[in-house]
Amino acid sequence: MTLISMKGLRKDFTVRVKAGRLRREKRTVSAVDGIDLSIEQGEMVGYIGPNGAGKSTTLKMLTGVLTPSAGEVSVCGLRPVPQRTRLALRIGVVFGQRSQLWWDLPLRDSFSLLRHIYRVPPQEHAARLKRCRSLLDLDDFLDIPVRQLSLGQRMRGELTAALLHGPSVLFLDEPTIGLDVVSKQAVRSFLAELGAGGDLTLVLTTHDLADIERLCRRLVVIDHGRVVHDGTIEALHDRYGSRRRLVVELDAPLPAGFVVPGAELLSTEADGRRAVFELTSSSAGAVVGSLPALRDLSLVEPDIEDVVARLYRTP
Numbered sequence: 001m002t003l004i005s006m007k008g009l010r011k012d013f014t015v016r017v018k019a020g021r022l023r024r025e026k027r028t029v030s031a032v033d034g035i036d037l038s039i040e041q042g043e044m045v046g047y048i049g050p051n052g053a054g055k056s057t058t059l060k061m062l063t064g065v066l067t068p069s070a071g072e073v074s075v076c077g078l079r080p081v082p083q084r085t086r087l088a089l090r091i092g093v094v095f096g097q098r099s100q101l102w103w104d105l106p107l108r109d110s111f112s113l114l115r116h117i118y119r120v121p122p123q124e125h126a127a128r129l130k131r132c133r134s135l136l137d138l139d140d141f142l143d144i145p146v147r148q149l150s151l152g153q154r155m156r157g158e159l160t161a162a163l164l165h166g167p168s169v170l171f172l173d174e175p176t177i178g179l180d181v182v183s184k185q186a187v188r189s190f191l192a193e194l195g196a197g198g199d200l201t202l203v204l205t206t207h208d209l210a211d212i213e214r215l216c217r218r219l220v221v222i223d224h225g226r227v228v229h230d231g232t233i234e235a236l237h238d239r240y241g242s243r244r245r246l247v248v249e250l251d252a253p254l255p256a257g258f259v260v261p262g263a264e265l266l267s268t269e270a271d272g273r274r275a276v277f278e279l280t281s282s283s284a285g286a287v288v289g290s291l292p293a294l295r296d297l298s299l300v301e302p303d304i305e306d307v308v309a310r311l312y313r314t315p
C-alpha cells in the first residue's frame, strides 16, 4: 500500500538578492523542483543530498508545514496542509534541531501531556512508553526537566514523543546530528528494532551515511530539488562502479611488474610487502591464489561516502 506519494511536487521561494549598492531584486529559488516518488508501507527510506538540496523543504511539505507551489502530495491518503490535524494523528516527526517537548517539564510529564493531546487510550500509551523506556533506556532521566537533558537524552525523548500516539509514518530530519557515538548507536538500534516489525514507514534525512547503511534498504538522493538516484545502496555502487579492495601482507616483496587479470594494483608499501588491489572483474580468491608468500589479507568494502561524494559532484 502506498503511504506517501509525490507527483511533480515543487516548492519555489522568492528571495530578495542584492543587485548593486542600493538595489535588490527578486529571484526565485526552486527548492524542490518536480519530485515524483512513492513510498510503500513498511519501507525505510534514506532521503539524502548535499546542503541546500531541498530535503527539509520536502519533509516540510510532507508534514503539512509548507504548502507546495505545484504538484500533488499525499501522506496516509491525506493532503498534508488542508488535512493537517488528521495527518498529525498518523505521522510522527522528529526534526533534530527543533523540540516538541516542554522545556521546563520532566520528560514523564511531556509524555503524559502528549497522551491527552492525541487522546491515546491509557493502556496503549503505557504499552508504547514501556517499550520506548526499555529500548531507549529512558528511566534514568524520565523525571529530569527537558532543559537539563543532554542532547542524546533529549533525542531519545523526542523519538519517544513522536511515537506515543502510534503513527504509521515517522519522518526524521537529522536524528543523529550532534550525538556522540554511543547515543548514535542507541538511536540507530532503536530505529532498526522499530523497522524490523515491518509496519512502520520511515523517511530519514541525514548527512551521516552510517545511519542510512544501518537502517535503509532504499536510498533517494536529491540535488537541486530533483531526484538523482532512487534505489538500493548496492544499485548506487553498481551505477558508480564502486569496487572492493584487497589488502595483502606478504613475507617477501611483490615481484616487480606483478599483474593479475581483473585486478588493479593500486599501491605498495613496506618495501613491497604490503599491497592494495582494486578488484575490477576478478575475485579475491583469484588474486590471492596468484600471490607469492601471502601472510595476511583483508577485504575492504566500497565506501558509501566516496560514492555519494562522487554523486554530489556529478553535474
Ligand SMILES: Nc1ncnc2c1ncn2[C@@H]1O[C@H](COP(=O)(O)OP(=O)(O)OP(=O)(O)O)[C@@H](O)[C@H]1O
Residues within 6 Å of the ligand: 013, 014, 015, 029, 030, 031, 049, 050, 051, 052, 053, 054, 055, 056, 057, 058
Ligand atoms: N524559507 C525559505 N525562504 C527562502 N529560501 C529557502 C527557504 N527555505 C529553504 N530555502 C532554500 O531552499 C533550498 C533548499 O533548502 P532545504 O533547507 O530544503 O535544503 P536541505 O537539503 O534540507 O539542506 P541542509 O542539508 O543544508 O539542511 C536552499 O537553497 C535554501 O536556501
